[in-house]
Amino acid sequence: MTDLLPVVVVHGGAGFIPKERLQLSISGVCAAVRTGHAILKGGGSSMDAVVETVIQLENNPAFNAGCGSVLNVKGEVEMDAIVMDGKTLASGAVSAVRNIANPIQLARLVMDKTSHACLTAEGANQFARSMGIEEVPQESLITEYSRMRWRKNLAPDANPVESQMGKAGTVGAVAVDLEGNVACATSTGGMLNKMEGRVGDTPIIGSGGYADNQSGAVSTTGHGETIMKITLARLILFHMEQGRSVEDASDLGLACMQSRLGGLGGVVTVDPQGHWAARFSSKQMSWAAAQRDIMHYGLYTGEHFTQSIN
Amino acid sequence: MSAVLVVHGGAWAIPDELAKASVDGVKTAACEGFSVLKRGGSAVDAVEVAVRALEDNTVFDAGHGAVLNKDGEVELDAIIMDGRTLATGAVSSVKNIANPVSLARAVMEKTSHVMLTSQGANLFAESIGISTVPTETLVTEYERREWEKHKNYMTGVIEDFNTQWAHDTVGAVALDSAGNVACATSTGGIRNKMVGRVGDSPIIGCGGYADNFSGAVSCTGHGESILKVTLARLILSKIEQGKSVTEASQMSLQHMGNRVKGAGGAIVVSPSGHWAATFTTERMAWAAVEQDVL
Numbered sequence: 001m002t003d004l005l006p007v008v009v010v011h012g013g014a015g016f017i018p019k020e021r022l023q024l025s026i027s028g029v030c031a032a033v034r035t036g037h038a039i040l041k042g043g044g045s046s047m048d049a050v051v052e053t054v055i056q057l058e059n060n061p062a063f064n065a066g067c068g069s070v071l072n073v074k075g076e077v078e079m080d081a082i083v084m085d086g087k088t089l090a091s092g093a094v095s096a097v098r099n100i101a102n103p104i105q106l107a108r109l110v111m112d113k114t115s116h117a118c119l120t121a122e123g124a125n126q127f128a129r130s131m132g133i134e135e136v137p138q139e140s141l142i143t144e145y146s147r148m149r150w151r152k153n154l155a156p157d158a159n160p161v162e163s164q165m166g167k168a169g170t171v172g173a174v175a176v177d178l179e180g181n182v183a184c185a186t187s188t189g190g191m192l193n194k195m196e197g198r199v200g201d202t203p204i205i206g207s208g209g210y211a212d213n214q215s216g217a218v219s220t221t222g223h224g225e226t227i228m229k230i231t232l233a234r235l236i237l238f239h240m241e242q243g244r245s246v247e248d249a250s251d252l253g254l255a256c257m258q259s260r261l262g263g264l265g266g267v268v269t270v271d272p273q274g275h276w277a278a279r280f281s282s283k284q285m286s287w288a289a290a291q292r293d294i295m296h297y298g299l300y301t302g303e304h305f306t307q308s309i310n
Numbered sequence: 311m312s313a314v315l316v317v318h319g320g321a322w323a324i325p326d327e328l329a330k331a332s333v334d335g336v337k338t339a340a341c342e343g344f345s346v347l348k349r350g351g352s353a354v355d356a357v358e359v360a361v362r363a364l365e366d367n368t369v370f371d372a373g374h375g376a377v378l379n380k381d382g383e384v385e386l387d388a389i390i391m392d393g394r395t396l397a398t399g400a401v402s403s404v405k406n407i408a409n410p411v412s413l414a415r416a417v418m419e420k421t422s423h424v425m426l427t428s429q430g431a432n433l434f435a436e437s438i439g440i441s442t443v444p445t446e447t448l449v450t451e452y453e454r455r456e457w458e459k460h461k462n463y464m465t466g467v468i469e470d471f472n473t474q475w476a477h478d479t480v481g482a483v484a485l486d487s488a489g490n491v492a493c494a495t496s497t498g499g500i501r502n503k504m505v506g507r508v509g510d511s512p513i514i515g516c517g518g519y520a521d522n523f524s525g526a527v528s529c530t531g532h533g534e535s536i537l538k539v540t541l542a543r544l545i546l547s548k549i550e551q552g553k554s555v556t557e558a559s560q561m562s563l564q565h566m567g568n569r570v571k572g573a574g575g576a577i578v579v580s581p582s583g584h585w586a587a588t589f590t591t592e593r594m595a596w597a598a599v600e601q602d603v604l
Contacts, residue, residue: 078430089538089570095402095508096427116507117534120403121428123385123506191423197430198423199402206515206540225424229396231515234540238547261396 004274006040006177007291008033008049011278012063013169014221014266014285022299024062025169025286030297032056036175037290037309046175046217047085047108050185054081054104057171058187061143065171066101068143069189071150072196077141079189080203081107086182086211086272093118093203099135100128104187107203109133118203146189153193169286170202172209172219174270182217182272184209184233191224200224206234213272215241218250222257222265222282230257236269246270246277254281312601313347314485315340316585317360319370319595320478321530321575331369332478332595337604339363343482344599353484353492353526354392354415361388361411361494364480368450371478373408375450376498378457379505384448386410386498387512390418393491393520393581400425400512406442407435411496414512416440425512453501460502478595479511481518481528483579491526491579493518493542500533509533515543522581524549531574531591538570545576555580559588566590 012029036053040046058066069077081103082093092111094103095118109131110119119127129135152158172186186209188202201224202208210233211217218233232253239249246269257263258281266280268287278287278298288297295309319336343360347353365373376384388410389400399418402425407413413435417426426434435442479497486492495518497511510533511517517533519542520526527542536542541562548558555578566572567590575589577596587596597604 091538093508096430114504115534116504116509117537118508118513119504119506120508121430121506123403123428123504126505195421195423195426195430196433197426197428199400199425199427200423204425204513204515205537206513206543210540225422228424228514229398231519231540231543234515234543242551 004291005180006175007270007274007276007289008036008040008053008173008175009268009270009276009278009289010036010053010173010287011219011221011266011268012057012171012286014280014282015169016283017286021062026297026299028057028060028062029286029288030295033288033290033295034309036173040175040177043178046177046181046183047083049175049177050173050183051083051104051108053173054171054185054187055102058102058104063171064169064189065187066103067141068146069141070146070192071142073193074196075150077138077189079103080199081187082203082205082209083107083111083185084183084205084209084211086213086217089212091117091205093205094124095199095203096121096197097124099138100133101136104185106133149192170221172221172268174217174219174268176270176272176274180272182211182213182270184211184217184219186219201227204228206231208233210234210237212237216269216271218267218269220265220267223263226257226261226263227265229261232257236267240271246275247279250277250279254279312583313487314579314583314585314598314600315343315347315356315360315482316577316579316587316598317343317364317482317596318528318530318575318577318587319364319480321589321591321594322478323592324595328369335364335367335369336595336597340597340599340604343484347484347486350487353486353490354390356484356486357482357492357494358390358411358415360482361480361496362409365409365411365496370480371498372480372496373410374448375453376448377453377501378449379503381505382457384445384498387508388414388496389512389514389518390414390494391492391514391518391520393522393526396521398424398514400514401431402427402508402512403506404431406445407440408443411494413440456501479530481530481577483526483528483577485579485581485583489581491520491522491581493520493526493528495528510536513537515540517542519543519546521546525578525580527576527578529574529576532572535566535570535572536574539566541566541576545578549580555584555586556588559586563588563590
């Protein structure tokens with residue numbers, strides 16, 4: 001155990017965040033990282049920390065997850081999420097799930113209460129019902145902002161991919177607890193105006209996230225299809241397995257994504273010793289980290305603010 | 311550049327009564343896929359043709375002959391990947407489609423997405439004129455009986471999954487004369503799975519992966535274990551580090567066995583034409599064609 005533990009790092013999406021939403025994004029990730037930090041300091045597990053952190057971000061309408069999710073082409077909300085436990089490599093994921101407030105919670109239940117690793121669509125909803133998870137009306141997940149962006153992008157000359165880049169982001173977290181166990185969690189409403197049933201990187205193990213006590217944990221954000229094609233989370237950890245630092249491994253993964261496929265994104269990464277990085281190839285990524293009672297956060301490339309967490 | 315095609319029809323304890331049909335099935339599919347390569351066709355075309363042949367064959371758990379989920383329905387998963395561009399198409403939990411691998415290819419070529427699930431995948435199929443087939447045409451008597459049997463003592467026993475349960479997912483990898491690699495994997499999943507359960511098959515990096523820089527892989531076996539170690543991508547990472555196709559496969563499968571107690575199999579082809587068919591289950595039906603030798 002090193003004195004770098006515990007640590008939790010959170011992201012609220014990579015891309016371009018419009019000025020009027022910057023404050024919401026930063027305060028959102030900072031508040032969430034405080035939650036994760038408190039759990040870890042109290043001896044809680046990295047899994048508990050990342051799940052509670054992401055639940056908070058899902059409940060925050062400023063992010064593209066849970067409440068505040070972007071809409072698919074039909075104007076409906078379909079959400080994806082994943083959790084992974086670095087100790088056992090156990091994982092739980094849901095894709096295209098509807099009408100629940102906290103997909104990350106459902107993903108964890110898939111991991112803990114079934115012998116499967118991923119449930120999709122109606123099957124995921126059936127499982128939610130069987131677990132007594134409250135079904136919420138779709139309206140409660142839709143914000144004025146997401147409806148406005150959906151309408152705008154229905155126009156034939158609209159470019160949802162470009163428009164998407166970051167204005168509201170996928171959320172995620174990675175953590176290492178006092179026992180040295182790592183975990184990751186990622187949650188999203190997906191891509192703006194996506195086809196019905198479109199599944200991006202988020203619930204895909206190795207792409208939206210991966211956690212392994214032997215190498216570290218990663219949670220990703222950015223252009224989903226591109227992240228999937230290079231299995232970004234797993235790629236970064238391969239680099240770490242070969243001795244690269246958290247920063248170098250993350251940068252290498254993002255560089256491969258950009259040079260090979262022209263895609264932009266961001267990641268939060270930790271290794272089991274507690275080294276962490278928040279890196280992105282897009283213009284911005286709201287992120288926050290908590291370690292040794294200090295909160296770190298930033299938004300633009302190169303930014304790194306710190307303040308006491310209390 | 312010498313073309314190569316390798317197919318598998320599942321890694322599990324194939325019972326003797328199915329063994330011959332399984333081997334015949336993979337041999338036929340391999341030949342069909344290889345003839346595409348012989349004509350100068352692409353690796354992507356070849357793997358699609360090979361996997362379609364396996365989907366149409368009721369002996370395997372893909373397309374026709376797929377296992378049933380808990381509700382007695384057929385939900386299919388598939389993936390196809392082009393090693394040249396990393397373009398990928400995948401579908402999960404799609405119903406009433408005879409050839410999910412072709413639908414996956416359509417996702418790759420006709421949409422800006424990589425993966426579609428469930429109803430959305432079916433809507434897309436309709437929109438491009440892929441005909442739906444009634445569930446009954448995909449379900450065999452054998453599978454219906456097996457479903458009945460297991461319905462009664464389904465307790466989610468994880469240990470059993472590994473050894474006794476059928477894992478006859480199908481897949482193919484190919485190297486064409488232009489030096490491009492591709493992979494494809496297709497399945498009905500595991501018998502009596504929960505509704506909406508998605509295994510490794512349609513998950514990029516797990517059920518399959520293809521990259522001209524390192525090779526193409528298609529996996530089969532205990533899905534949840536394959537997912538945990540991202541098996542396809544793991545094998546290719548070892549090839550990237552200089553291991554041979556055989557070593558990379560063996561090491562990765564062993565790792566899966568040690569770390570998460572999962573058994574399975576993989577077929578691999580490298581950009582230089584080396585290939586391997588490796589498995590840690592009792593048996594795996596596979597076939598490879600290289601320079602007209604089966």
